Amino acid sequence: MSVEIERRYFMMKKILRQVAYQLGNQPLLSVITILGTALAIALIMVILIVYQAKTADYSPEVNRSRSLYVKWERTVYDKKNPNSASHSRPSLWLVKEVFYPLKTPEAVCVTYEAGEVLVGSSGSDEEVNTPLLLTDADFWKVYRFHFLAGKPFTDADFQSGIKKAVIVESVARRLYGGVDEAIGKQILVNFADYTVCGVVEDVNRFCEFAWSEVYAPYSSNSRANAVSAGQTSGNHMVTILAHSADDFDAIRDEVSRGIAQLNTTLGDTEVQLMGQPDDFRTQLNRKYANVYENLDAAYWKYGIMIVIILLVPAINLSGLTHTRMRRRLEELGIRKAFGATQGELVWQVLNENFALTLIGGLLGLAFSYLALWLMSGWLLQTVWGATATMNVSMISPIVFIVAFGFCLLLNLLSAYIPAWRVAHTPIVDSLNQKL
Amino acid sequence: MLIHLLTIIKNNLRSNLLLMAGVFVIATSLWYAVDYVYAVAVNQQKSLGFDWEHVYYVQVGVLPFESVQRDTTTRSTDEMTREYLEFYDRLQRHTAVESACYTINHFHYVWKNSSTQLSRDSLKAYSYYREVSPSYFTVFRVNGVDGCSPEELSRRASHTSDVVVTEDVALRLLSDDTDNMSVKATELVGKLINCGNSDSIRVAAVCEKQKYNEYTSWQGAAYIIRQLGTGDCKVGYNNIPYMDMFVRIKADADRKNFVESFRKEMKRQLRVGNLYLADMRPMSHYREEQLSEFRSDLYTYLAIAGFFLANAFLAILGTFWFRTQQRREELAVRLVAGATPHELQLLLMAEGVLLVTFAYVPALVLAYNLGHADLVETWPVEWSVVRFVSGAAIAYLLLLVITILSIWYPARQAMRIHPAEALHGD
Numbered sequence: 001m002s003v004e005i006e007r008r009y010f011m012m013k014k015i016l017r018q019v020a021y022q023l024g025n026q027p028l029l030s031v032i033t034i035l036g037t038a039l040a041i042a043l044i045m046v047i048l049i050v051y052q053a054k055t056a057d058y059s060p061e062v063n064r065s066r067s068l069y070v071k072w073e074r075t076v077y078d079k080k081n082p083n084s085a086s087h088s089r090p091s092l093w094l095v096k097e098v099f100y101p102l103k104t105p106e107a108v109c110v111t112y113e114a115g116e117v118l119v120g121s122s123g124s125d126e127e128v129n130t131p132l133l134l135t136d137a138d139f140w141k142v143y144r145f146h147f148l149a150g151k152p153f154t155d156a157d158f159q160s161g162i163k164k165a166v167i168v169e170s171v172a173r174r175l176y177g178g179v180d181e182a183i184g185k186q187i188l189v190n191f192a193d194y195t196v197c198g199v200v201e202d203v204n205r206f207c208e209f210a211w212s213e214v215y216a217p218y219s220s221n222s223r224a225n226a227v228s229a230g231q232t233s234g235n236h237m238v239t240i241l242a243h244s245a246d247d248f249d250a251i252r253d254e255v256s257r258g259i260a261q262l263n264t265t266l267g268d269t270e271v272q273l274m275g276q277p278d279d280f281r282t283q284l285n286r287k288y289a290n291v292y293e294n295l296d297a298a299y300w301k302y303g304i305m306i307v308i309i310l311l312v313p314a315i316n317l318s319g320l321t322h323t324r325m326r327r328r329l330e331e332l333g334i335r336k337a338f339g340a341t342q343g344e345l346v347w348q349v350l351n352e353n354f355a356l357t358l359i360g361g362l363l364g365l366a367f368s369y370l371a372l373w374l375m376s377g378w379l380l381q382t383v384w385g386a387t388a389t390m391n392v393s394m395i396s397p398i399v400f401i402v403a404f405g406f407c408l409l410l411n412l413l414s415a416y417i418p419a420w421r422v423a424h425t426p427i428v429d430s431l432n433q434k435l
Numbered sequence: 436m437l438i439h440l441l442t443i444i445k446n447n448l449r450s451n452l453l454l455m456a457g458v459f460v461i462a463t464s465l466w467y468a469v470d471y472v473y474a475v476a477v478n479q480q481k482s483l484g485f486d487w488e489h490v491y492y493v494q495v496g497v498l499p500f501e502s503v504q505r506d507t508t509t510r511s512t513d514e515m516t517r518e519y520l521e522f523y524d525r526l527q528r529h530t531a532v533e534s535a536c537y538t539i540n541h542f543h544y545v546w547k548n549s550s551t552q553l554s555r556d557s558l559k560a561y562s563y564y565r566e567v568s569p570s571y572f573t574v575f576r577v578n579g580v581d582g583c584s585p586e587e588l589s590r591r592a593s594h595t596s597d598v599v600v601t602e603d604v605a606l607r608l609l610s611d612d613t614d615n616m617s618v619k620a621t622e623l624v625g626k627l628i629n630c631g632n633s634d635s636i637r638v639a640a641v642c643e644k645q646k647y648n649e650y651t652s653w654q655g656a657a658y659i660i661r662q663l664g665t666g667d668c669k670v671g672y673n674n675i676p677y678m679d680m681f682v683r684i685k686a687d688a689d690r691k692n693f694v695e696s697f698r699k700e701m702k703r704q705l706r707v708g709n710l711y712l713a714d715m716r717p718m719s720h721y722r723e724e725q726l727s728e729f730r731s732d733l734y735t736y737l738a739i740a741g742f743f744l745a746n747a748f749l750a751i752l753g754t755f756w757f758r759t760q761q762r763r764e765e766l767a768v769r770l771v772a773g774a775t776p777h778e779l780q781l782l783l784m785a786e787g788v789l790l791v792t793f794a795y796v797p798a799l800v801l802a803y804n805l806g807h808a809d810l811v812e813t814w815p816v817e818w819s820v821v822r823f824v825s826g827a828a829i830a831y832l833l834l835l836v837i838t839i840l841s842i843w844y845p846a847r848q849a850m851r852i853h854p855a856e857a858l859h860g861d
Binding site: 028029035043125191323377378381 | 450453454456457460464494499500501503504698699711713714724727728738743749750753754757761
């Protein structure tokens with residue numbers, strides 16, 4: 001163990017020495033290399049850190065990686081005319097016919113966005129407009145909230161349509177002055193009496209499915225609980241929690257069997273799910289009810305952007321590395337004359353260059369966090385112009401490993417060709433500084 | 436001079452090609468970003484068509500069945516409509532309120548729309564379908580196309596089921612050729628048009644062109660006039676949540692915390708039957724929400740432009756800094772032969788500018804093709820030669836500024852060369 005630490009320490013020292021040497025010897029070119037790298041890494045990392053924050057598993061959306069989502073349905077009114085269709089959220093009837101009976105998943109939960117409601121406590125004059133999310137008891141299984149006080153409503157509560165509500169910390173403090181004080185109190189939701197049964201931490205805006213400020217059973221609301229046979233369009237969304245991502249195909253099969261079965265009973269009408277259930281990444285791009293083709297195009301756009309962001313500095317840095325190497329041709333020629341192989345020379349150049357790239361990469365990562373912090377209104381934007389806050393998922397080992405990987409890639413792109421050319425210059429030419 | 440510069444560039448061809456390749460990619464990407472920003476800027480010049488300042492949105496709520504406060508005695512639609520109008524009247528009577536209106540399927544900045552096809556004989560026009568009360572035009576300060584005031588427009592549009600159309604829609608319903616200057620939009624006033632499959636309706640007035648928000652283009656709209664309580668125009672509890680109410684507040688009353696104090700003051704008064712004041716927010720709130728998405732795109736393109744400019748700066752600076760050092764002897768000879776240090780500086784700058792220009796030409800060709808193939812954002816500003824030339828010129832100027840900035844330092848170094856020292860080695 002100590003040998004390993006010593007080796008690492010030695011490596012670090014060597015890298016730092018190389019950087020110090022290069023900075024002293026060719027200050028301007030080294031600074032340009034570092035800044036060029038830092039800019040590229042900063043830009044890429046901002047994109048990737050935001051992506052990470054939008055897709056990683058964290059509370060309360062801890063199960064994103066093994067969940068499937070159904071956000072929209074398409075109803076064709078006349079099978080002979082496939083364009084006579086409307087798009088909407090699935091109805092509760094559709095959910096009860098197809099999704100609740102599913103056998104393969106671990107749990108199926110349904111959410112109903114009831115929009116902004118007026119919330120107050122019966123005693124005081126204080127009123128707050130908050131979003132209300134109506135759901136079922138499995139919601140608390142699929143999404144894992146951190147309860148500061150009390151507990152969620154149970155399946156029995158849900159079945160009996162009891163008026164219980166879970167509220168977030170900020171609402172509890174505003175209405176009752178504290179977290180524990182809220183439990184068991186009355187809360188008026190659009191003038192209907194509910195009892196507060198739990199208080200959870202405020203939810204990050206990047207959790208689009210779990211985000212709300214007041215949660216209640218949909219069975220307690222006549223509008224959200226209404227079922228009418230044959231009515232496919234509604235306002236519900238479905239989250240299907242699989243035992244593991246390996247079950248996704250089996251679940252999709254089961255869902256499409258259910259839909260096919262249902263369609264045999266609908267006469268001229270036909271329900272379509274447009275490729276859903278989606279995994280988390282695909283549903284991110286399924287923003288609109290009637291846009292369901294080429295959902296992955298957005299990822300292509302990002303891919304192309306990242307390639308260009310890498311390519312431009314790579315070409316530039318490659319020119320600079322080339323320049324730096326030309327100034328050291330003599331030195332490299334001498335090394336070669338003393339028996340260094342071409343491979344060793346390429347390795348040396350790459351290594352030296354990597355020291356600079358790494359410094360640039362670290363600087364770039366620091367820039368990206370700084371930018372995310374300073375410009376959060378723009379960079380951490382979520383749906384409807386809301387802004388998310390920074391969260392733990394954004395500072396994970398994965399982020400550092402990815403940043404390191406991009407540094408390596410940038411280094412290879414920018415230094416390999418110059419290194420190869422320098423190493424393959426005949427000794428005589430090297431010593432004469434001819435390239 | 437030009438031939439001389441070309442010879443210099445040719446002599447250093449290999450490293451120049453590398454630099455040019457870099458500048459080519461940068462120039463193309465830069466142009467793409469500049470083009471986007473240019474299109475946004477051009478679109479900002481078009482008038483919005485309405486005024487959102489001092490306007491507040493009021494949401495009317497209906498007590499749910501779950502509420503013990505709900506009065507469950509059965510009501511006719513007439514009674515429910517009366518309740519709604521009573522709410523509206525009480526709101527209007529507040530001293531801070533200048534005017535109020537209600538709309539169906541029309542709410543700027545929240546994408547709450549519906550659309551329809553208007554027709555007159557064989558002429559057709561697609562437009563937004565907006566049901567509004569006559570005072571809508573006063574609340575949102577929409578002017579008539581003939582320059583008449585919002586108040587006058589509201590007066591002309593006071594008949595239920597009449598329609599007010601925007602100028603662009605009117606022109607399309609008057610003539611096949613929308614560029615025909617001799618046709619005046621006001622000629623449509625008093626004429627009958629068809630809306631969807633409905634009976635024909637009378638055009639009461641023509642208003643100025645309307646954008647949906649600052650970042651969209653002008654989009655045609657038809658305002659169907661609805662006055663609750665007149666004729667069949669009624670509303671029930673089921674539909675009240677889909678109606679939107681807006682109030683214009685007197686400018687001097689529109690202070691900070693206006694909403695809070697207004698709601699506190701009106702809470703009891705605005706509990707009418709089963710109706711209550713559910714929410715009240717300034718239009719600026721919805722505007723910020725919707726525009727932030729557009730702005731975020733704009734910032735992204737600006738950031739891309741900045742990134743590429745910074746890269747161009749670093750690349751050119753690095754190359755030229757090295758080059759002036761490497762060419763010390765050559766530059767020294769020039770000094771000996773009678774060139775002034777300033778001419779030397781000029782020579783280096785000209786060389787840089789020429790290099791960048793060479794790289795810019797193929798970038799332009801690519802840019803033109805990108806635009807021609809509609810791979811740029813062509814809404815709300817369509818692709819045109821003017822747009823291409825403007826975007827290309829701006830991008831080129833930016834590149835030139837960066838080139839001159841980045842060569843400035845190396846060129847200064849070159850100016851300080853002492854010929855005796857530089858030539859000493861040989």
